Amino acid sequence: MHAGWNLVAIVSLFYGNALGFFWPFTAFAAPSSVAAVPSAAPKRVAIIGAGAGGSSAAYYLRQFAEQSDIDIDITVYERASYIGGRSTTVNAYNDARFPVELGGSIFVATNEILKNFTLEHGLEPQDSGTEYSDVLGIWNGESFVHTMKDSGWQWWDNTKLLWKYGMAPIKTVRLMKVVVGKFKQLYTAPFFPFRSLSDRAEDLDLLPATGVTGEQYLEKNGITGPFTTDIIQASTRVNYGQNLGVIHGLETMVCMAIEGAMSVRGGNWQIFDGMLKSSNATINLNTTVDAISKVNGKYAVQSTLLGASASTTKHYDTVILAAPFQYSGINVEEGVLRKTPDKIPYVTLHVTLFASNRTFSPKFFGLGPDADVPTTIITTLPPGEVPARPEDGVGKAGFFSMSTLRSVINPVTLQTENLYKVFSPAPVTPEFLAKVFDAEIPSNLNNISASDSGVISWYYPHVWHSYPYEYPRVTFEDSEIARGFYYTSGMDSFISTMETNALMGMNVARLVMDDFLEFLPQSGTEAGGQVPIQVERKENEL
Numbered sequence: 001m002h003a004g005w006n007l008v009a010i011v012s013l014f015y016g017n018a019l020g021f022f023w024p025f026t027a028f029a030a031p032s033s034v035a036a037v038p039s040a041a042p043k044r045v046a047i048i049g050a051g052a053g054g055s056s057a058a059y060y061l062r063q064f065a066e067q068s069d070i071d072i073d074i075t076v077y078e079r080a081s082y083i084g085g086r087s088t089t090v091n092a093y094n095d096a097r098f099p100v101e102l103g104g105s106i107f108v109a110t111n112e113i114l115k116n117f118t119l120e121h122g123l124e125p126q127d128s129g130t131e132y133s134d135v136l137g138i139w140n141g142e143s144f145v146h147t148m149k150d151s152g153w154q155w156w157d158n159t160k161l162l163w164k165y166g167m168a169p170i171k172t173v174r175l176m177k178v179v180v181g182k183f184k185q186l187y188t189a190p191f192f193p194f195r196s197l198s199d200r201a202e203d204l205d206l207l208p209a210t211g212v213t214g215e216q217y218l219e220k221n222g223i224t225g226p227f228t229t230d231i232i233q234a235s236t237r238v239n240y241g242q243n244l245g246v247i248h249g250l251e252t253m254v255c256m257a258i259e260g261a262m263s264v265r266g267g268n269w270q271i272f273d274g275m276l277k278s279s280n281a282t283i284n285l286n287t288t289v290d291a292i293s294k295v296n297g298k299y300a301v302q303s304t305l306l307g308a309s310a311s312t313t314k315h316y317d318t319v320i321l322a323a324p325f326q327y328s329g330i331n332v333e334e335g336v337l338r339k340t341p342d343k344i345p346y347v348t349l350h351v352t353l354f355a356s357n358r359t360f361s362p363k364f365f366g367l368g369p370d371a372d373v374p375t376t377i378i379t380t381l382p383p384g385e386v387p388a389r390p391e392d393g394v395g396k397a398g399f400f401s402m403s404t405l406r407s408v409i410n411p412v413t414l415q416t417e418n419l420y421k422v423f424s425p426a427p428v429t430p431e432f433l434a435k436v437f438d439a440e441i442p443s444n445l446n447n448i449s450a451s452d453s454g455v456i457s458w459y460y461p462h463v464w465h466s467y468p469y470e471y472p473r474v475t476f477e478d479s480e481i482a483r484g485f486y487y488t489s490g491m492d493s494f495i496s497t498m499e500t501n502a503l504m505g506m507n508v509a510r511l512v513m514d515d516f517l518e519f520l521p522q523s524g525t526e527a528g529g530q531v532p533i534q535v536e537r538k539e540n541e542l
């Protein structure tokens with residue numbers, strides 16, 4: 001593998017020197033080096049999607065604009081009624097005292113965008129995604145292959161693990177740290193910002209990890225044996241609903257990066273809500289963008305407010321699409337995009353939340369009546385089981401994870417109950433729950449109420465297109481898919497997390513600002529005109 005640099009030239013140009021000639025290329029203008037430019041009308045930016053990517057784009061765009069003294073006007077379109085996208089909470093028993101994460105629930109210490117915002121804006125971090133760390137068990141549908149007491153997410157400080165699996169855990173952590181170290185370079189110059197994620201993945205020597213399955217990547221790095229199937233695969237399954245023979249090596253390593261796991265008390269969506277508030281963007285909830293076309297060099301964005309009979313069209317200098325193109329339903333006028341992002345398979349994930357005063361039945365897991373059943377169960381495949389298709393990957397266990405989240409007070413009965421979360425590829429059935437709790441379960445779980453005398457007192461099923469099947473690949477959708485039209489969701493095939501999508505938001509914000517700076521009319525030649533900026537020029541972009 002080559003050492004990592006694919007940059008054929010790093011040239012210093014003088015600000016204002018025929019910049020348009022080299023466009024597009026990756027340019028980073030240090031904020032202080034840019035002179036104030038007398039602006040005409042504010043630049044108008046439309047952001048589609050108020051998830052991690054769109055919120056972060058708005059937040060950083062405002063910051064970069066202020067640093068460069070550029071006047072911008074940001075409008076955010078979100079078809080849902082809430083901010084956060086795949087990061088959102090619902091309230092157990094419909095009671096606001098008991099919020100529970102329905103989507104993205106954990107981030108880690110190295111996720112500096114989320115962590116910094118949390119700490120800098122008075123949000124309250126909680127130590128890990130699960131407040132309830134009692135016993136974690138790894139179940140393969142036949143038996144528990146491993147259990148850990150009170151382990152939370154600190155699997156590595158565990159002597160039992162080393163005794164059982166030898167060097168594999170240590171080798172895995174070492175490899176993970178190298179990979180994360182390479183990835184973290186995307187945050188700073190000269191790797192930040194980037195118009196092509198494919199090129200940057202190559203620059204950073206990450207393609208050897210994304211280009212092969214987790215299984216192949218681990219093997220290549222001398223990590224084999226039961227540790228990979230018992231522990232690493234259980235982790236890729238709970239995080240991404242896929243096995244090591246499907247998910248690529250980079251995403252596999254991300255699953256192992258669990259140091260400093262945390263979440264925001266009350267819901268991670270508050271980070272994205274806070275980012276949008278700081279951005280001073282106009283936020284249109286319940287508003288679906290239906291179509292985008294190009295009119296007189298501007299983007300015409302047509303949107304419809306939920307329930308409205310007519311749509312509205314507004315014009316923008318720049319568009320940022322911060323949602324998977326294939327699920328956006330946006331009709332982009334023929335010829336506008338250099339390339340339409342490919343449709344790729346996403347995992348269909350059923351997330352089922354419920355409350356009950358029962359605990360998991362030992363019988364279900366083939367344990368004796370007095371056995372302690374793990375409170376969080378993640379799963380793997382039994383030896384020899386090779387699912388025919390990725391969609392059958394759940395295998396004999398039938399579910400990816402089943403967690404006891406925390407105890408809650410039923411607001412009607414005032415009894416203490418537990419909050420549970422199940423991840424599965426198919427809907428949870430009353431028959432399944434009857435076996436798990438060894439109890440009678442009503443055949444219709446959709447009309448449960450907290451005052452019922454049944455075993456389930458609150459029930460909330462949801463289906464997500466949660467993340468892509470992370471098949472090995474060495475190309476990723478560009479950050480910019482037409483001049484002035486940016487796209488964040490190429491990141492989903494590289495690493496699909498709240499942080500990485502927020503990084504992509506920050507990245508496109510920088511690109512947008514760099515483009516505004518390049519194309520603005522020159523301020524006088526003297527004042528600030530001769531400030532060098534560093535430009536990385538790439539062969540294939542000329």
Ligand SMILES: Cc1cc2nc3c(=O)[nH]c(=O)nc-3n(C[C@H](O)[C@H](O)[C@H](O)COP(=O)(O)OP(=O)(O)OC[C@H]3O[C@@H](n4cnc5c(N)ncnc54)[C@H](O)[C@@H]3O)c2cc1C
Binds near residue numbers: 327467
């Ligand atoms: C169950 C689950 C568990 C997860 N667990 C974790 C975890 O523990 N940690 C972690 O870091 N990540 C986790 N993830 C992944 C993480 O949540 C996502 O990668 C991240 O939130 C995606 O952010 P995004 O902004 O790119 O996309 P999204 O959050 O999907 O945001 C896109 C937004 O665009 C809106 N939109 C789409 N089309 C239109 C349109 N035409 N007009 C207007 N609006 C539109 C959508 O409504 C949506 O709100 C999990 C995901 C799921 C589903």
Ligand SMILES: *[C@@H]1O[C@H](CO)[C@@H](O)[C@H](O)[C@H]1NC(C)=O
Binds near residue numbers: 081285
């Ligand atoms: C969005 O629509 C929902 C459902 O109709 C409604 O309850 C909510 O108030 C709306 N939100 C906004 C901001 O209009």
Ligand SMILES: *[C@@H]1O[C@H](CO)[C@@H](O)[C@H](O)[C@H]1NC(C)=O
Binds near residue numbers: 112113
């Ligand atoms: C987060 O904070 C650290 C410490 O202050 C800083 O070094 C880093 O640049 C910040 N990261 C981002 C993305 O703002």
Ligand SMILES: *[C@@H]1O[C@H](CO)[C@@H](O)[C@H](O)[C@H]1NC(C)=O
Binds near residue numbers: 281
């Ligand atoms: C916020 O944006 C509005 C226009 O959308 C503008 O009138 C106002 O001055 C902005 N406020 C700040 C503090 O930037």
Ligand SMILES: *[C@@H]1O[C@H](CO)[C@@H](O)[C@H](O)[C@H]1NC(C)=O
Binds near residue numbers: 444447448449452
């Ligand atoms: C829920 O629906 C079932 C039939 O589908 C019915 O028998 C039951 O009484 C209902 N329960 C409540 C609490 O409404």
Ligand SMILES: *[C@@H]1O[C@H](CO)[C@@H](O)[C@H](O)[C@H]1NC(C)=O
Binds near residue numbers: 357358413453454
């Ligand atoms: C669970 O709740 C039901 C209904 O309120 C009650 O009858 C039962 O005794 C409770 N069981 C336990 C173990 O608390």
